[in-house]
Amino acid sequence: MSDWIIKPVIMCGGSGTRLWPLSRKAFPKQFIPLYQGKSLFELTLERVSKLGDVLAVSGDDYRFFVQEIAEKAGVELxxxxxxxxxxxxxAMGLAAAFSGKAEDLLLFCPADHFIPADETFRAMVNQASDLASDGWIVTFGVQPSAPSTAYGYIETGTAIREDAKQSVCFHEKPDIQTAMEFLSSGKFLWNSGIFLIKRVVLLDALKEFEPDIFKICLSSMDNVEQDGVFWRPSGAFEAVTKKSIDYAVMERAKKIAVVPFIGTWSDVGSWDAMFALSDVDDNGYGKLGVTENIYAIDSKNTLVHASDRRFVLTIGTRDLVIIDTPDALMVSALDQVEKVKKAVADLEKGGRSEVLEHRRVVRPWGAYDSIDHSERFQVKRITVKSGARLSLQKHNHRAEHWIVVKGTALVTRDDEKFLLGENQSTYIPLGALHRIENPGKIPLELIEVQSGSYLGEDDIERFDDEYGRKTQ
Incomplete structure (x- = not known):
C-alpha cells in the first residue's frame, strides 16, 4: 500500500480582466456563476474534493468568497x-511549507478552469500519481485544437512511458507564426497550469533554483497565525520575489513529466472562450446570464450576456459580443474582443470605479447594491444573511436612514437596541455608534439612504467586527 496521499491545492488568485465587465478586480471570474448557476471555483471544488482534503491559497480580498462557495458546495477546506x-x-511554496508529510502529492489547480468531466479528470490524476511518487514533477498538457496565441506551450521530448513524455522546454505565449509552427510539429501541448508534485520534491526544487523564495516561504509558514478558519503567513512573505512556477522551476528542473490532458479543458480566459460555454443556437447566437432577458431577431454569431436588471434585444447583429451589467455595457466586434484587457488598463488609469467593483458588492455578512447616488446622497439596497451582523461602527461625515422591506432587523444605535419589522424605519445620526443584525431565518433586506458631505466607503470607523476588519 502506498504511503502517500493526494492533497488538492486550489490557487484562487487572478483578476480575469479579459472577461470585463462581468469580471472585476474585486469579484474576478472564478467566483462568478458562469456555468449553470455555478462558479468555476465551485466546479473546481466539486472536481478535486473527492481526491483528498482541499487546501486553498487565497488572499484577504477573496477569503469570504472562497469560504462561502465552499460551504455551498459542502466541501471543508x-x-x-x-x-x-x-x-x-x-503561492505554491506556501502550500508546500504547510503541515503535511514529505511524501504527500500536491495537486495544484487554478480556480478558474472549466473541466466538465470530473471522473475522467480524477482518473487521469490517479494514473499519473505513480510518476509523481517516483520524483517526477507532473504537468498536464492539452492537445492544441488551433494555433492559439493565448496559451503557453510545453515542448515534449522522449517518452518516459506510453502515456508520458519528458519536457524539453516551456514556452511563453507565442506570436501567430510561431504558434502555427508549434501546431504543425506535433511536439507541443498547451500548458494547462495543473501540476502534480510530491511535497518534498517541490521544496527541494525551490531550495535549489530559488533559495530566497524557499527560505521566505518556510519562514512565513513557521510563523503562521490562525485567524478563525484562516491561516495567515507572517509579513515576511511580502519580501518574496514575484515569479511564476514556470520560470522558477519548470524551465530548470530535469525530471518534468508531461501527461496528455484527457477530456475538455478551457481556462475561460476570454469572451471567445465563453462563447463555447454558452447556449448557442443554429445561428451561432449565444446567451449568458439571465437568458430570459435576451431576445434576438435575425442575429447571427453574436454572444449576449444579460443581467436581471435590464432586457436586451438584438436585431440584425453579426459577429458581436454584447455584455450588459447593471453599471457597464461592453459592445465589441468578435474578432477584436481580446483588446478588452488594454481597455481595462486604460480605464483603471483613468480612475473608473467600474474596473474594480460591480454595483452590487459582496460582503461576508451579505451584499449591498448601490441603486442611486448624487453629490450629497446615496441609496443602497442591503441584504444581510440569516444570523449575520455588520460591524459596530460610526461615520463622521454622513447620516443614514434605514427602511426594512423584508425580514427583521436588530438595530443598535448608541445605547439603544430595538427590533424593526417590514415597512418600519429608523434614523442613524452622524457620529452615532450603530450596528444592524439579522436575528431571523430569512435574509434581511433594507433600503439605506445616506446623506452628508462625504459618502465614501472609507468613512467607517469600526469598533467590533467578526470578520477581522476592526479599525486600528
Missing part, C-alpha cells in the same frame, strides 16, 4: 491567505 500576491511560485 483549509485556506491560506497570502499577505500579498506574488505569482504562482511563492
Amino acid at each position: 483549509t485556506q491560506i491567505l497570502e499577505p500579498c500576491g506574488r505569482d504562482t511560485a511563492p
Whole structure:
C-alpha cells in the first residue's frame, strides 16, 4: 500500500480582466456563476474534493468568497491567505511549507478552469500519481485544437512511458507564426497550469533554483497565525520575489513529466472562450446570464450576456459580443474582443470605479447594491444573511436612514437596541455608534439612504467586527 496521499491545492488568485465587465478586480471570474448557476471555483471544488482534503491559497480580498462557495458546495477546506500576491511560485511554496508529510502529492489547480468531466479528470490524476511518487514533477498538457496565441506551450521530448513524455522546454505565449509552427510539429501541448508534485520534491526544487523564495516561504509558514478558519503567513512573505512556477522551476528542473490532458479543458480566459460555454443556437447566437432577458431577431454569431436588471434585444447583429451589467455595457466586434484587457488598463488609469467593483458588492455578512447616488446622497439596497451582523461602527461625515422591506432587523444605535419589522424605519445620526443584525431565518433586506458631505466607503470607523476588519 502506498504511503502517500493526494492533497488538492486550489490557487484562487487572478483578476480575469479579459472577461470585463462581468469580471472585476474585486469579484474576478472564478467566483462568478458562469456555468449553470455555478462558479468555476465551485466546479473546481466539486472536481478535486473527492481526491483528498482541499487546501486553498487565497488572499484577504477573496477569503469570504472562497469560504462561502465552499460551504455551498459542502466541501471543508483549509485556506491560506497570502499577505500579498506574488505569482504562482511563492503561492505554491506556501502550500508546500504547510503541515503535511514529505511524501504527500500536491495537486495544484487554478480556480478558474472549466473541466466538465470530473471522473475522467480524477482518473487521469490517479494514473499519473505513480510518476509523481517516483520524483517526477507532473504537468498536464492539452492537445492544441488551433494555433492559439493565448496559451503557453510545453515542448515534449522522449517518452518516459506510453502515456508520458519528458519536457524539453516551456514556452511563453507565442506570436501567430510561431504558434502555427508549434501546431504543425506535433511536439507541443498547451500548458494547462495543473501540476502534480510530491511535497518534498517541490521544496527541494525551490531550495535549489530559488533559495530566497524557499527560505521566505518556510519562514512565513513557521510563523503562521490562525485567524478563525484562516491561516495567515507572517509579513515576511511580502519580501518574496514575484515569479511564476514556470520560470522558477519548470524551465530548470530535469525530471518534468508531461501527461496528455484527457477530456475538455478551457481556462475561460476570454469572451471567445465563453462563447463555447454558452447556449448557442443554429445561428451561432449565444446567451449568458439571465437568458430570459435576451431576445434576438435575425442575429447571427453574436454572444449576449444579460443581467436581471435590464432586457436586451438584438436585431440584425453579426459577429458581436454584447455584455450588459447593471453599471457597464461592453459592445465589441468578435474578432477584436481580446483588446478588452488594454481597455481595462486604460480605464483603471483613468480612475473608473467600474474596473474594480460591480454595483452590487459582496460582503461576508451579505451584499449591498448601490441603486442611486448624487453629490450629497446615496441609496443602497442591503441584504444581510440569516444570523449575520455588520460591524459596530460610526461615520463622521454622513447620516443614514434605514427602511426594512423584508425580514427583521436588530438595530443598535448608541445605547439603544430595538427590533424593526417590514415597512418600519429608523434614523442613524452622524457620529452615532450603530450596528444592524439579522436575528431571523430569512435574509434581511433594507433600503439605506445616506446623506452628508462625504459618502465614501472609507468613512467607517469600526469598533467590533467578526470578520477581522476592526479599525486600528
